[in-house]
Every structure is written in C-alpha cells, then in structure tokens.
Amino acid sequence: MGIIADFELDVRGQCCPYPLIRTKEAMDDMESEEILLVIANENMTPQNITTWAKKTGNMMIAVEENGGIFNIYIRKA
Secondary structure, three states, X not given: OOOOOOEEEEOOOOOOOHHHHXXXXXXXXXXXXXXXXXXXXOOOHHHHHHXXXXXXXXXXXEEEEEOOEEEEEEEOO
C-alpha cells in the first residue's frame, strides 16, 4: 500500500484488551500527524482500534490482513 509509518508496535500474541492499551500508550507519546503501524494477529484488534480511533478523533488510515496478521495504520489527531 505504500504507507510509511513513523512508529511500529508489534502486539502479536497479545489478546484483548492489551493491543488497544498498548496502542493508546504508543499514540500518547506521538506528535500530531504521525502514523503508527500496529501489527496484530487477534481478530478483534482491528475493530477495537477502529472504534477507539473514532472516539478519540484519531484517523484510521488502513487495515491490511495477510495470513491472519493485521497491519493497522493510525494517524494521530
């Protein structure tokens, strides 16, 4: 897809709610407009992060799935 992330967070092997908690912590340390790539393998993680992003005003850019691994791109508001 060609999205260049400023930061990468690998939460593979972690189950809900830890991927979302770690995503929030990572985003708290980022500057506005920076992009975080979250790599996850739990099916609920993309949906949970999408819901959280809408509530917090952050922008969900894309979710890519390949072989059960999700690449979730979020831009900080």
